[in-house]
Amino acid sequence: MASNTGNAFDFNLFKRLLKYTNPYKGTFYFVGVAAVLLSFFSVLRPYLLQVTIDDAIMPSDNEGLVFYVALMLGVLLLEVISQFLFIYYANWLGQEVVRDLRVNLFEHMLKFKMKYFDKSAVGRLVTRAVSDIETISSIFSQGLFMIISDLLKMLVVLGFMFYKSWQLTLLVLTVLPFIIYATRVFQKKMKVAFEDVRNQVADLNTFVQERITGMKIVQLFTREKAEYEKFKGINDKHRKAWVKTVWYNSIFFPIAEMSTSITIGLIVWFGGLRAIENDSLSLGVIIMFIELSQMLFRPLRQIADKFNTLQMGMVAANRVFGILDTRSFISDEGSREVGKLNGKIEFKDVHFSYVDDEEVLKGVSFKANPGETVAIVGATGAGKSTVINLLNRFYEIDSGQILVDDIDIKDVKLKSLRSQIAVVLQNVFLFADTIMSNITLDHPDITEEDVITAAKQIGIHEFINTLPNGYHYNVKERGVMLSSGQRQLISFLRAYVSNPSILVLDEATSSVDSYSEQLIQDATDKITEGRTSIVIAHRLATIKKADKIIVMDAGRIVEIGNHEQLLQQKDGYYKKLYEVQFMAEESLRS
Template sequence: MKEEKISGKVFDSVVLRRLFKFVKPYWKRFILLLVLTVGVAILGPIRPYLIHIAIDEHVANGNFPGLLNMTILLIGLLVLQGIVTYLHTYISGWLGQNTIKDIRDELYDHLLGLQLRFFDNTPIGRLVTRTVSDIETLAEVFSQGVAAIVGDVLQLFVITAIMFYTDWRLTLVSLSTLPILLFSTYIFKEKIKYAFNEVRNAVSSLNSFVQEHITGMAIVQIFNSEDREYEKFEEINKKHREANLKSVLYYSIYYPVAEIISAGSIGLLVWYGAQQLLSDNSITPGILIAFIMYIQMFFRPIRMIADRFNTLQMGVVSASRIFLLLDSEEQIPDQGNLKPAKINGDVKFDKVWFAYDDKNFVLKDISFDVKEGHTLALVGATGAGKSSIINLLNRFYDIQQGSITIDGHAVKDFDLPYLRKNIGVVLQDVFLFSDTIRENIRLGDNSITDEQIRKAAELVGALDFIEKLPGGFDYNVMERGSTLSVGQRQLISFVRAIVYQPRIIVLDEATSSVDSETEEMIQTAIERLMKGRTAIVIAHRLSTIQHAEKIIVLDKGRIVEQGDHQQLLDAKGFYARLHKMQFKSLKQA
């Protein structure tokens, strides 16, 4: 994805049209917001006009009852303006928060359906930035962007109309410095646009680096890389600081310049107005005071409008990046609707070719079958393609050539959730969420009862250690299960796999990270679980697969040997050499 290069147009019709599709469910609130925007734009400029009348018609003539009435009217106007402003601010914020909630839901739902290939090639920090920071920026599009710009522009038109209606000469004098302010505002807008884009890119890089290195902190410390990683972080953080300081610099220049231009306009107004007031009385004190207020009200939206445009532009950039992610065509095709009453578990790979990048094939012409209730073991060196076979069976990836079937039906014809529910997987690298043991087993599926969880834990042999923990099944394992041992995490993942009573069991190096006692416990549970189920086992420890009906030996993505344990030993090939090496190492140990 090339979203770092997106700079964005302020009024990108395609992006804004897609963005406002999310506003459609709240169109009544949006219409009300527009009405309130008009109200805010009109009510503000009325106040100087009333003050002008109060001074010239009541104060100058000593009409105190009329002045009292005008004061009450002004107070009422201020109260009304306060109420309208409150409603405008609240509804714009409400609309923004509800809209970004819907966008974030849709984005996260989209991420859940993407193939693992996408996550292999995309930094997690970037996705976090898109899901959190970029979407949060969109909220300002509604609270400080479109509605605010419309309100500011409308207020400028109202103020200008009242000023020309009151006195065209004072209006021309007052606005004589406007071209200078507009030019400086345009320069500021262009400069700050690129500065903000640099800030967004720096935030994305910072998020990616911090997420990756905090997750891999153990590796950093094991290899004594703290100083080197700190230098890398310092460089990225320096770029983040410089990007932000650049935007601060532009703000620190623009606002004083705008203030000076505004003050200059008031100075010209007072100079010209005072001359007219003293010479021919064509201008009254009330008009002069009202015009000073008009100028302050006129220049404030112009100063703010550059900020509004940049807010809108940042929102367009963020929306473009979000829509680019939403448009990624790497979803797992889920067009199958096959949901048989029961899966028997006959698995067949027929001339399967697969590459993660569509070029370099990691599986080449793989063919094998596993009958219902039988066990298939996969053996081979690292990178031989064992885990890829498991990924394809679960449809984490789709194959380029060949076919994969279960009970004679192509896996792509099955309803995807139904398919995966019937395949229980225990991986070597166990991931536990920061939650209770119960929720890590249930994973949000409330149809799984506590009794089912307890029975599954008892079957695996995990019940004893779980009940000894504070709170038992309510014990919080913390992030990635950091408060549990490797063996305990492995046992919980095993409970998680079997609690659904799957028809096919997949064990990917499931016992390679546990001690002998825990391995023996798991092997006992495996024997109970495998009865009547199809099992596919990946193992480096050949002692755990000697009873498998079929063992397949993989090398560089191809099947080089297959048979049962004794047949492969008698063949004196790859498997026999691997078995001899392991047996020798065990004897030496």
């Protein structure tokens, strides 16, 4: 891929993009043939005009005039049909390529490890998947084939001009090198300018997406004016990037227009002198050359304009292929499929770091036996959530082993492993869809009856029925139509209905009302029953009921035991945590 944005064109990138037209070779060649036909029709019209003037108008031949006019109309009709087919199928091909490329990109991003999304701005990824790919379609609809068509026109026109009068052709060509040089400089400058434009568009999208998503924080901390000023700055950079492209256009196109006018003047002057002196050039030929010179220069100006479109598409393609070339995947080389697991979990001396040389887990080892509920407690940053992430293989461990039923999870196919583990996160994410769709995630094997039965079992059927349309209530983006407690109840049902072998809960209720908290506690008791559960515990009731409590501090396990055992340890970490945090919680309840 191109890394030097100053290069006028990257042919390797272009060849790679053309591979996406392979399934549509018939259409690709058809558009090419239409481009060839258009180039010949473009020469035929000026020639017929010359013949009409010299053979019909000058001799005052009325019948000949009618014949040539009818012939020109027929040629014009064929040209219009060819133009229609050319434009329609060039755009059709562009949209087919865009569809395939967008599907490939989205499929590729679905496989990325969480580390990639941790480092990548959402707005920038959205720009790549939507607007950048749409820009690529213009390569085919307005760029590539248009340029090919224009180049063919120029070659045919130039050849025909030499055939009719080499003297007038050479006169026209004296101006052509200047236009070509100006076009080349223009192309290079526009490549850099459009790269800057795409950067600014991505920054703008990222900023707007983040501020709209975090609008509550902006307003809570009265950051409206500050964010407004930041937006003005980013928007101004975006404006300046576009103004630079306007500046280059403002210079190039007047120069091109002036050069065309000079050429017409030279043709009239030289051709007129020849016609007056020895009548070697007819009036029809002079008019034909004026028309042909326009056809020679107009495509050249249009090529520059189309090349702008092509450059924007190539810049967008460069960015999209940059994501497609990213190999940020969790290794899925395991060959084992696991059915229903017994639920035994074992961490063996696990070391892990999100950032190189900054370990988050420092030799973590523990066992969870089948059917046990294991609570993990500790201060913020102790590594509790990391344990959950690693069990699901959202990240690769640095060293050690993680086993399920005595099988290394690296030996298990990712889909098979994750199908046996259900997770309820503290920050529940719901899609802008119905409650039913958010619970089943459109899994074909989970019916509405299954969902209703499961909801009754964990005690939230009545709550769902109180909502408009019940299970078919649309919760809107991120579930904003529900309270945090209600969203968590939906996530509990989503986990329960999948019937997992292992359950992982991050069950914070810091912003949940007492009614929802009781429902959540009842749901927790039900869904953990009879299956291995790893719980990042925030409620005292869950901790007390846990078969085993793992106490973490700064990435290490400092204590393991049940509630009573840990309280008996003099000056123990858990005992101090209990006295400070959990006894305060009990006093509030009493």
